[in-house]
Amino acid sequence: MNSIEWNRQALILLDQTKLPVSEEYIHCTDWRQVAEAIKMLRVRGAPAIGVAAGYALVLAAREAAAQGDRDEQFTTFFEFANTLKATRPTAINLAWAVERVCALVRTSVTIDGHDDQTVSLADCIDRIEEEAIAINKEDLALNSAMAKAGAGIFEGRRGLRILTHCNAGALATAGIGTALGVVRELHANGQLSMVYADETRPLLQGARLTTFELHQDGIPVTLLTDNMAAYAMQQGLIDAVIVGADRITTEGDVANKIGTYGVAVLAKAHGIPFYVAAPYSTFDFTLASGKDIPIEIRDSREVTHFQGCQTAPDGVPVLNPAFDVTPHEYVSAIITEAGVLYPDYTKSIARLHKEVQER
Template sequence: MINIEWKQPELILLDQTKLPTDIHYIRCTDWRQVAEAIKMLRVRGAPAIGVAAGYGLILAATEATQSNHPFSEQLSQFYEFAEELKETRPTAINLAWAVDRVLTLVKASISDNAITNGEALINLITKEAEEIHREDIALNHAMAKAGATLFEGQSNIRMLTHCNAGALATGGLGTALGVIRELHANGQLERVYADETRPLLQGARLTALELHEDGIPVTLQTDNMAAYAMQQGLIDAIIVGADRITTKGDVANKIGTYGLAVLAKHHNIPFYVAAPYSTFDFTLQDGKDIPIEMRMAEEVWNFHGIQTAPSDIGILNPAFDVTPHELVTAIITEQGVLKPDYEASIAELQSKVQK
């Protein structure tokens, strides 16, 4: 299933809220549709929303430059649209990274007089958005190869994963699931245990679907069964994706990840995180400073139109939690595997990707 496709003048997105039973595509001709799709998790996963945002900026620039106003005013309108798009989800850094990457390029080109009209602006953004997408595909493959090095000489590996960090969450084959796919291709993987991931069941609806379609043995479990699986010796390693990683190596990921890391520490199970350089927030040191998105109460007391709890009670619904760096065994990137001391290894990564 293709989850993101740019076909001028439309961005076509797979509506992931309807999976696994209904394959439905959204045809976005307005950047607000892209923003709504990101906000409502129709497109989700940190790398994927970065890719989608890049294409959304083409639509924003197209709208802004349709007026008869001077180009300077059109640019101001475009910048306003871009900021609104950027604010749709606060935790996943890839969204802001993609928007800022495009805006930085636009402003530099304006300063150099390289673009002076709407057509040139749209062409510039289109090329950069397509490059972000191509780059994500390449990063996924590089991460898969790097992650597989952690398991050299091992066989019959039983892996646990949480939420969805696969092809549906990226522009390519996935971050955590990319590593899993590589191990499967190498004949090293016995089985994947997938947490269903309450409250929106991304593990059940998306991860289990991806793995099953690829012929990778998968066992679905509810989130509160993970401790049992570890206690029974069913899990050899845990691998998850990430939505933001600080310079200390603290990791924000889907709610429930921190609990898995604590359990892994107790059971002496390695806990791995797979993420591209665009998921690292090089401006933020401590995980406690990562903004955590709080989502709608309806997601907890209601699911697909079925009420599962009283609607007038208090609901706590953080979309993410933060796993402290000391609970992370290694971080898999396209530049290789990072290990403690994370401040040193992440600083080295930064020097490589920000030359």
């Protein structure tokens, strides 16, 4: 499933808010359209947001390069970039992609630590586009590598029954997915019996998106409401949990879609391994504790209304965090494109950071 496409003039996004009822695409020719799509979850999933942001910056650079003098153009571009980065605060891939492109621009106009006045923003546009395409291609490759690494955990096992929460599949990435990439690899190897997909309230990403893409691919999937996960575990229906992530700290604390922490606690209580699949770009090497991860609080109407229908009384207060944090002690392993990380996460994540920097 191709949810993100760049045709050199526009970024074409599959509008995930319309799924599974209809497949509609948004043609973004302005970076603000991409920012709105990210904010409104038309494109979602940490890796996919990062890829979309890279292309949005191409559009932003083209607009900024047509305004004012050289200094004004660069100032405007970086202002656009900061606005884009602020659309969703929890998913670190967004900030990672924006900062990666901005660093490229700064390097392009610097010689021996000084601003090279001969390089214009227009001169940087092709480089920005090349970097956005590189981010996209990297995501494709690392999805495949992550899938193989994750499947290796289950070597020799068949008839696996996997529980997942939210959507960490092709719709959330530029490739086959993080958690669902592992699921796809297990299915291809003939090791998978069933995927149990949590509904993922209040926006139903599991019901609308995970079941949609797995069903399309002919992968066996059963839908659960979120409050049925404990029952499924108690009945011995679940062999492992695999989820994605929006941010991982250096201690291995994991921010993911709201409800993930509850699933992790349940898995621990039932002796079921809880795995997280995420690329290097999802790690935040500036934070140690999950307590410091900013949690996005979303509009109360997402809880009080569903598809335009009011489901709660007028004026009732609503708590609507988009994410929660699973402490590292609940995480059995973290699956990355560079291999599987095990506790002590402080040490294994530090090794990953060093290896990627050296490469």
